[in-house]
Amino acid sequence: MQSFDDFVLRAAGCPPYGYQRRLAEEGLPDVLRVPTGAGKTMAAVLPWLYRRRHHPDPTVRSGTPRRLVFVLPQRALVEQTVRVIGRWLDALNEPEIGRYVLMGGVDRDDRAWKMHPEQDAIFVGTQDMILSRLLMRGYAEPRANWPMSFGLLHADTQFVFDEVQLMGPALPTSLQLHGLRDKIQTAMPCRSMWMSATLDVPRLGEVAPDLDPNLGVVELSEDDRTGPLRVRLAATRRLERIEIDGKRYARELSSRIVSEHRPATRTLVVLNTVDRATEVFDAVTKLAPAADLVLLHSRYRPPDRAARVAAAIAVPGAAGTIVISTQVLEAGMDITSELMVTELAPWSSIVQRAGRCNRDGHASDARILWTPPPSGLKQHLPYQAEQLEHARGVLADLEGEDVTSVRMQEAARDLDPPVHPVLRRCDLIDLFDTTPDLDGNDIDVSPWIRDSDDRTAFFAWRAIDAMDETAPYPARDELCPAPLGDAVRELVTKRQARTFDHRDGRWRRAISADVRPGVVIVLDAASGGYLPDRGVSPKSTDPVPTLPPAEPRPVEAVETDPLSQVTGPWVALSVHLADVEREVARLLRELDPSGITLEQRTAAELAGRYHDLGKAHPTFDTSLREAAAEDPIGIGPWAKSPGRGALRHKPRFFRHELVSALLLTDLDTGLLDGVAEPDLVGHLVLAHHGKVRLSVRARPGEQHTRVLGVEDGDMTLDLTLPDGRTLPARSLSLEPTRMGADGLTARALRLRDRPDLGPFRLAFLEAVVRSADWIASASYETETCCE
Template identity: 60%
Template sequence: MKEATVPGSFDELVRRATTTVAGEGYGPYPYQRRLAEEGLPDLLRAPTGSGKTLAAALPWLYRRRYHPDGEVRRLTPRRLAMVLPQRSLVEQTRMVIADWLDNLGLAGEVGLHVLMGGASTDERSWLLDPASDAILIGTQDMVLSRLLLRGYAEPHARRPMSFGLLHASTQFVFDEVQLMGPALPTSLQLAGLRGVLGTAAPCQSMWMSATVDPGDLRTVDYPGPERVIELGPDDRAGGLRRRLEATRTVQRADVPTDAKRYAAGLAQLLMTEHRPGTRTIVVLNTVARANEVYVALSRLGAVAEVVLLHSRFRPGERAVQAAQALAEPGEAGTIVIATQVLEAGVDVSSRVLITESAPWSSIVQRAGRCNRAGEYDDALLLWLQPPKGRGSHLPYDETDLAHAEAALTDLENAAVTTTALQERPVAEQRPVHPVLRRRDLIDLFDTAPDLSGNDLDVSRWIRDADTITVGVAWRALPDGPADDAAFPAREELCQVPVAELRAVVSTRAVWVFDQTAGAWQRARPGDIRPGGVVLLNAADGGYLPDQGWAPASRTPVTPVEPPLREATDGLDADPLTVVGQWVGLTEHLDDVRRETEKLLGEFGDLGGLTEDQRAAAALAGLYHDVGKAHPVFAASLARAAGDLPAGGPWAKSGRRGVLRHQPPHFRHELVSALMLLEPDSGLLEGVCEPDLVAYLVAAHHGKTRLTIRSAPGESRDLVLGVRPVETTLPVALPDGRHLPALTLRRDVLAVGGDGGEGSGDSWQARACRLRDRADLGPFRVAFLEAVVRVADWRASASYDQETTA
């Protein structure tokens, strides 16, 4: 890694960042310099190929770390979240930014993390160090689901952490607005609601597109962009000129429209039009047709390297496919058969681009992958109609395709620039998407599953119904997964459309994890839900390395050995307790209090929080585990270890394994909250934010938050293993106080206004009041919740570096 030095200007930073082994780096375009000098706007309108990735990342980095005005550095969000429409863009963007950070000597100093779901060191590492400067990259599915407290392919109990931290001191960048679908109004509403409800630290958002109208970026809670930056005359006359003036000649391709002959006909066209030493790209509207053309072309024995690229690969194979597709073509050249994954953002060019008709905005984006840098004098844009048949126009509207086909016909044999295509008026449907309302977001704050064990589905605010997916992992499961089988790692997961996976449930064994039972169970079609993760038996097939998701295939799948094994987070799970070292409760309470204060100090200026609210978080760190001073918890430790060492009560076990409580479902953090609310404890006496302290203590594992109810199968007198009357063990607090044995009354959990004689409001009433307070609200409460949890993670990790969250 290169040594970090302070660049004297933004131009110098860009040159250093873009330096390669082959030669010196280049300077920024004028509009990129404006972003560094003036700040990222609300809307950036720039054509494809004009360097929007650099425009998003390096101006933010310059303003955060190197701007000469200290106030600018302080006010720039500490975290950049780049939200991309396609998975294929994520890894390419990560590699580009990784090179920039390495060239600047910032690798490891500025975090670079990918949000793609599954167990991963990426997601854990940024959550463990949330106050450091970092760049997060993810698809709109992964990022927006986390912003809605329902993180796709994310352990259930971890979701409040992502929500709380992402909604504080983050600069969001939403790329290719025209491809976002329902995610666009959702992103706008979230920006507006952060302003209405308040955050611990300010967030900002920038939307990027070549074609969007500023008037389209307006919702009931977001008034529209105030600052819009576009290319100026100096941009068009400078280094971008060659790209902006690059042309490709439009022609209609002659391919049979009969569905049975279509793939073979298109394969033959590719053989005819491809030129050795160049890249040819064909973009199909569906994965099924892309696979058919790939197989047909392979049968013809093409000499060129043929690569299939779509969204239904596991990360490892997708990275291989993408690298082959983007590599400099060899002597025979490369033919890339792709879906919409190459439609936007990917920095790749071709001499010939063949595309099925699509909505005009998609045609413009696809054309941007042809003669992208003006390197060819004879570039071709060939278009063709999808094969005839019912639903052949999907996933698009037939009318949009007809309008685009008319425009392409009118351009026959014309050499057109990307700008000319963008400026051509072609009618396109404006679908009406569900709009996230304030009350929707408020309701989402409660992460408890419904009475049937299901989460509230947020997919309608993120993707169109035909594009929502579920993560699939293949493992050797001849007898099904063990109850303690690890949560699927990112490297194992292939994203599969929900409808397609539901269709195979009757013919294949599919397992889903039951959060409340803490076990894997056979799935029914209704159990396959957007953003979830499932396990399939590798011996049953369903995946091919060069084709990805292949439901008809019975070829056994080679499982991926995950680099990180993380326990599932069922209701009973408590992996932070079994760390292989005995740690006293008094010591651990003090460690978490200290880590909480340290983390708040690392964040520095949190203007959205009061001193009392920060103090409440530190106090929650001090009290978070007092509920472990309970006979049930002590008995569980003794049962797992064979015996308990002298001393105690203990917070951490010296033995590894799974802690199993009797009665089942016992949650020590619920007991902690009850101890705080017990007047005889005196723990909240004189405290300015007593309800906030109690909530943060109860929520520090993400399992007892707003709604607390009995687990399925629990006897009537139990709520998460807690009886109506409980007696705790005495414990010494770090500040020298001795907390005697307490008699706890569970009345405070009663639903409704009063929680019983002398107990005050019910738990839910207290928690909802915090959520709805003007000076707190969901974003601030979740941020403080995340801070206490991170502090607990850090303290636990200090006892054992192998601890999993």
């Protein structure tokens, strides 16, 4: 086995710092408190990878979580972080490590990691995307996938939260989730590391009552301060206030920027709002400086944002580069400048911004020019007024001083931290039910994720006239975040807009009430609203270039069964049941979840065997045949048919997994005789599409004798089981769908609340069964659309 120093030298071309070596030897701590620019990204990724894959002690390798989830506060940083990590993995020749971006939408990456939960993998995403999935309300993610993300991410994962002082309510939420995982217990251990130069560790227990306050902290040692890091730690920048006339703010500030910029250098300008950043960028553009100009903020589609980031970090040419940005570059972006111009911001943000000025310590006369935002009633937004006043006082004390990052951190004064909503245990338990209320609404998790001014919806642009009801869900590259303001709501109400109805499985016209945190809305590309060089532009009517959807399959909804259609031949139901049972057993062997008992593993395997019993129902059999590209050879019943036609059932809302669960609750079938965990088998079968889980109720318009397309007294078809037994046709009873101690809902609630299961372990088992179903289904494809 190679040493960690050799490992890092291969990956990054330089030896590790002392504290990074310590993390490789001792493991990632709860808190990493080191200055900005000290290599925190490398400290999170390479020690984890070394301990997971290359440590000489096999117990260390097996004891290191297989997934690393790197959580960033800003969207603009995701692509750069992914590229850096990718270069390390390529240099180390680690092709088996999965590399995934959690950014919403439907694409093959999102499907691939769920199909391979046994894979060692690195994930990068924002606090919005990751925490919403940890709360089972994944932003820009199809509803049916919420339980799967929740179940897998809360097992065998090392979380890393970067620059947590910028995360607002996401910090206490991440702390609470860590504490609740420890108390409720998970299928496999999870760990968390919070990184910040300014984190007040004793206060963490005050904002997270379920967190064990005894946290391990790693900081720089004296050897670090006198070793190779000393150049960066000693880097200074002079702080100077500049006065800008608020009435001519953009014009005066742009003139100052251009006059202060030096050729062959990079100037960073950081403004607190997208509107002001765009206004100042336009004003600088009118001055036509020789320098390259870059506008950078969070409201771009990923490909456009990646292009802006690449231009921002590129080596400046002879005339230099001027980057005008919002706070998106405060964390995670390895970029430096000789001149920074910034608006007044909370002190933690000022410290982070300063870390992008003379970051490497090579500039001889680095300066930070700061100015208050233009005066007005809401000039402090998106921050609190007292935060800006606090920072103004600290900056006044340091005026004209050449300061290091450490000096700036030490200069902070006491300021009461903002109060954020606390995620309680009962909140997490309530979130386990993913069924919307009767009006189609869900529990709003956004207060636990971002401050109200930062909450966003996600927009895609398509030719709406050519978009039918079953069009594919937007891919990640199509999605652009936008704040929930009046201008964005007008995009929806005054132009053609569509949103996906997860109950009906169809796109419908969007209305103002649909604009809520995390929702996905498709706008008409011909009507504008977005410019590739400006991002979201509500006033623009220029046509928007469209991007192709990455996933041709229709999205999972209550009325759809996309996995029941394949590009290969007809698949007999008995064959598919045997394949899924085998895949569940294989996944559990490879994952070896320490928190799952032998009886619970057996229940999951049996769920694989019985999950699709309900396809032996005349409604499903008829739908499958009508949508097929060719007639079957044989009598069935069938699990899959060839073709890509939409599988629509008559009667509507039919769910075959409900039929499967009803058969298992029928004691006369004898399917679960002698099974230690019959209710667990039944729940995993019912939940294996993520559509029917805790709440089992009729859809509006269904007669009282029908629930989800299943009629009381319906007859099933004869079926041969994988073990050779025959399950004769039989009459179905809807009694288990009704309220009562023996009902499906009551059984599921008892499982959720059991100390030896609970929400984390139960969702993990749901995810394993579903992964096995996906893997088996992909094996029948003659094309690679499922991979």
